[in-house]
Amino acid sequence: MFSWILALLLALACFLLATAYLWLxxxxxxxxxLGLQALASMHWREFSELVKRALHEQRGLQEQQHSDEDSRASCSDFPMGNDAGQWLVSCKHGLAYRIGTAAINELGAAARLSGAHGGILITEGRVDAEGLVVAGKQAVEVLDGRRLWPMxxxxxPGDIESRVHSAARRHARQRIVVAxxxxxxxxxxxxxxxxxxQVAEPQPAVVVAVATAAPVAPAPERAGETVPTPANVAGSQQADPDAATLERYQQEVSRALGRIPGVASGIWQTRQTLAVDRTGEIDSLWPDICEVVTxxxxxxxxxxxxxxxxxxxxxxxxxxxxTL
Known part of the structure; x- marks a missing residue:
């Protein structure tokens, strides 16, 4: 019973840890x-408007007038600024982008030419490690993947947000069932x-109990008498004893077997059947067992x-x- 209680506690602990990891x-x-995939599926104009709104509400940046009004609608780069200065925002719209140093250097140069303090690169894709190092030198802030999603x-839009959250929860619940x-x-x-x-471990306490149960007190040695041995005891036993004597013989055999190393117990199942529980090899125990029985x-x-x-x-x- 104790083992199953431990097993239940282990299963419960593993389930709670797995659930916490899967949900959190x-x-x-x-x-x-899923959210980045939803952003990537939007039209680039919708994505740009989303970026402008986020920068305005979170950083207080306002979109600045572009030098060419006619080309602004088709341009993914646009200036935004506030009282502290101006930044050139560049949107690389799509999950497939893997941006390196070339794009960072290009944005940094364009920002300097436009008189901006620096650039802000925004993409659902990824900027590699070398690009991140160069971005620090070019005064370019990188908002990609994991940095972009929280912003x-x-x-x-409400329907897209609901779909993303529902799909994520459904995915987590499926994994929790598997966990x-x-x-x-x-x-x-x-x-x-x-x-x-537990079964495989030897049970010394049980063996000792069997071995020491009902010890036979040695008969006092008298003058002229010999101490009984298996050889002379056999000669004194009755070949066809009554029921009470036979029962006493069986009890003596059981006690004698319990004292043999490697034998746990000897129990009489019927008049002609003796069951021996053992912890030792049969070949090494059999001569001692037969010496007691015969x-x-x-x-x-x-x-x-x-x-x-x-x-x-x-x-x-x-x-x-x-045999007979």
Whole structure:
């Protein structure tokens, strides 16, 4: 029972940890991925208007008049500024962008030519590591991928935002169901493994209890008497005893077997069947078992059932010390 309680606690802990990770981390990553895909699917004019609105509300930047009014509608680069100065904003619209140093240098040069303090590069794609290093030298701020999503997510149209959040939650719930099944499986395996390990471990306390149970007090040695041994005890046993005597013989055999190293117990299942629980090898124990059994002529032909050792995959063996 204790092993299954531990298995339940293990499964519950794994499930809670997996759920927290899937909901707090994986769900947000999926939400960002889907959100960037939704932004990339927008028309570039809609995307530019979204960028302008975000920069205006979050940084207080206003769109500045372009030098060429007619070309502004088709241009993805536009100036924005406030009292502190002016910046040239460049929108690279699309997930496929992998921007390097060339585009950063170009934006930095264009910003200087227009008299701006620097540039702001905005893209749903990625700027590589070298591009980020050059951006610091060119006074270009990079807002790509993960940096862009937190800025633009509050300005998504309601239907797109709802679709993105629903899909991310659905994805997280599916993964949580899988995590629940995996946690249950892990707990089940842990419980079964713990029980198997307990069975495989030797039980010294039980063996000692069996070995020391009902010790036979040695008979006092008198003058002229000899101490009984298996050899002379066999000669004094009745070949056909009554029921009470036979029961006493069986009890003596059980106690004697319990004192053999490697034998846990000897239990009489029937008049002719003796079941032996063991922890040692059969070949090493069998001579000692037969020495005890054959000391009683009335029991010498009984069947001995040698049970498998705990935790060992082996069959039950049947043997007989003597035949008629």
């Amino acid at each position: 981390v994986t769900r947000r990553r999926k939400q960002m991925t 633009l997510s509050p300005y998504l 629940a099944l995996a946690s249950c499986t892990l707990g089940l395996l842990a419980g079964m493994g713990y029980q198997t390990a 000391a009683y002529p009335a029991l010498r032909t009984v069947r001995v059932q040698l049970n498998a050792r705990p935790g060992v995959d082996e069959p039950v063996r049947w043997r007989q010390c003597a």
